[in-house]
Amino acid sequence: METRPGNNFLYSLIADDLAKGRVQQVVTRFPPEPNGYLHVGHAKSICLNFGLAESFGGRCNLRFDDTNPEKESQEFIESIKEDVRWLGYQWAGEARFASSYFGQLYEWACELVREGAAYVCDLDAQQAREYRGTLTEPGRNSPFRDRSVAENLDLLARMKDGEFDEGSRVLRAKIDMASPNMNLRDPILYRIRKVPHHQTGEEWVIYPTYDFAHGQEDAIEGVTHSICTLEFEDHRPLYDWLLAHLPVPGRPRQYEFGRLNLNYTVTSKRKLRQLVDDAVVEGWDDPRMPTIAGMRRRGFTPASIRCFCDMIGVTRSDGVVDVAMLEHAIRDDLNENAPRGMCVLNPLRLVLTNVPADHREQLVAPRHPSREELGNRELTFTRELVIDADDFREEANKKYKRLVLGKRVRLRNAYVIEAHDVVKDATGKIIEVQARIIPDTVGEDPADGIKPKGVIQWVSVATGKRATVRLYNRLFNHEAPDRGDNAFMDFLNPESLQVVEDAWIEAALAEAVPEQGFQFEREGYFVADRYQHTPERPVFNRTIGLRDTSGA
Structure with a gap:
């Protein structure tokens, strides 16, 4: 599905870049951190980055920004690949990893030190916060800011060799501690993390920050349009500063758009992880979760999710979208395409x-x-x-x-x-x-x-089949469950799942293949469970009712 220009300001921007010769071929990228399963907000980013590339005959890379190995895993990498494919997209070439560029990034860090644009700082986390200042007061220079180039290169090499403890030293850019943009107050470029990495093993004990790595990765890959959500707008001056101070092979440009926020939904990965860890749900792909894997298991279709992302458009500001719009897209698709059964x-x-x-x-x-x-x-x-x-x-x-x-x-x-x-x-x-x-x-x-x-x-007693049917409803019963840090746990819907163990279905429905969707007449839309449905013991999940009965 190509992106429509009418409700997407980025489409017009890229078209203008091509018309004026600023770029010859559009290259975008989808850069998830593999620290959890993707959610509905990521679906918008996937459709946007891949859709824009398709619209202009360009290419889109899948790149894992794996600079934080403590929370990352191969499971998340594989789930992300599967989600992108399921939504109907294919990335250009092989999947890429930030970790593949660690050697080059380290050399560029050394280049910044040699230029006098970066230094090793010994302030601990608390001291660094105190020196950083506030939104209304400028920060103060670190007492280690004026170390010599030779000393900084030596300390950075020893950090790389594992000589120092975690938290004892970091590499910082030397920019401006009085800048009104907090991201330019000598941001951290490298920190010590003595943990194995899922791609590089124990080769590295220092890891670049996302802010340091992101722009250089884009440049290495020839990305022309680095599309981020709006919270990265204040990071763009740092993105551009690093590109200007390093001998990178290209000059990508960062553009921001409003992220997808749904009411009755939580999309913070930390909070989604808490739901999983506390066994509130049965896993990242629980059909009540807003993850792509959860929506897939519940019976949402790729076409309906892509249609929804197109419906809401792409704007320059954040806002909250009514989850009823997503539900409408699901119903509309299933009403048109789902076979009927009783x-x-x-x-x-x-x-x-x-x-x-x-x-x-x-x-x-x-x-x-x-x-x-x-x-x-x-x-x-x-x-x-x-x-x-x-x-x-x-x-x-x-x-x-x-x-x-x-x-x-x-x-x-x-x-x-x-x-x-x-x-x-x-x-x-x-x-x-x-x-x-x-x-x-x-x-x-x-x-x-x-x-x-x-x-x-009705169903014939002689030929009908017994089935387990799971009736899913919204996981939260408050339209803004994410309004506080932990308040979301207070808004859990106690009726988000009801299990019917002794339902009766038409005999043919037992032969459905996993993930096949149906309209159960007068009951709603259901899907044969992706993992548990068998002809011998059919299991169906309710995708959504025939109409909105939530009262939302």
């Missing part, structure tokens, strides 16, 4: 007293009401069925449009029936409804002209 979530036995016990009748129903190319499906009609218990009452007022004693309803894609009796257990609970079919009413109204009041779904 499922009974709260089964109640229905016996058709004027149908023989051995009756087997094959009825035909469309797989989709408007997609003839999807064909038809067969439904086996028998004497004993299950219907949803909520679809029957002994007595009801005229507003109730389902089955009532002495009244008629249509069984979906089958006969009109009229209920005449019930069977109850010792507690008075109804365990069976008895009804008779009205002959010759498949696909037409009764010959006597008495029309049914409604339509209900």
Whole structure:
């Protein structure tokens, strides 16, 4: 899917760069840190970076900015690759890593030292904060700022060789401690981290900061448009300062856009990790999580996510998007493409007293009401069925449009029936409804002209299959759960998951392949679980209801 110009200021900016000859080929990059699974905000960035490259016939790199090995892992790397592919994109060449450039970055750090533009600082973290100043007061120069080039080169080499403890020394750029931009007050370029790296092993004990590495990585890769979220706008002067002070092979330009913020959603990786670590959810790909893997397992489609990202557009300011827009995109896609089926979530036995016990009748129903190319499906009609218990009452007022004693309803894609009796257990609970079919009413109204009041779904007891159905709802019941540091845990929705262990489904639904989506008629949209669904024990996850019932 190519990016549309109408709701994307970056499209116009890049088109102007090409028209004026500033760039010859568009090169973008998607640069995630592999410290967690990607979430819906990353989906917007993926669609933006890859979509812009596609629109202009350019290329987009996938680069892992793996400069913080304590929190990174190969699991996250593989999950990110899978997410990008699932959304329908392919990066140019091989996946890239910041760690592949560690040697070059270190040489450039030495170059800054030789130029007198960087120095080794011995202030500890607390002292560094005190020297840094505030938003209203300038900082103070470090007492180590005027070390000689020779001493700084020696100390940096010894840092690299592992001679010093973590936190004892850092390499800082020498810029301006009085700058109104805090990012220019002698920012840290290298710090000591004596931990193994998932790509380089124990080769390095010092690691570059993201701010130091990012622009140089872009330059090495020939990136023309380095697209970041708005919080990096204040970092752009440092990005440009480093490029100007180093012999890099190119001069990429950084541009910022407003990040995606959804109501009823938390996207902080730290908070998502807490949900996983505290077993609030079953993992990063729990269908209640806003991760791409979670949305995939819940039954969201790549097309719907890409459509949503296109709908919200790209702006220069942050804002909050109503999650109902995402839900609308999902419903719209599934309504158009999901085949239909019947499922009974709260089964109640229905016996058709004027149908023989051995009756087997094959009825035909469309797989989709408007997609003839999807064909038809067969439904086996028998004497004993299950219907949803909520679809029957002994007595009801005229507003109730389902089955009532002495009244008629249509069984979906089958006969009109009229209920005449019930069977109850010792507690008075109804365990069976008895009804008779009205002959010759498949696909037409009764010959006597008495029309049914409604339509209900059903499944044959003889041929239907038992299934586990998970009913997912929003994980948070507050529209701004991320408003405080830990307040989000107070807004967890206790009804975010309900599990139905004894649902009944059409026999053919058991043969669905994992990740195949359906509309369960009158119930909502569901997907065969990516990992647990089998024909022997079907497992379906509710993607979303037929309409918004959240009251949001």
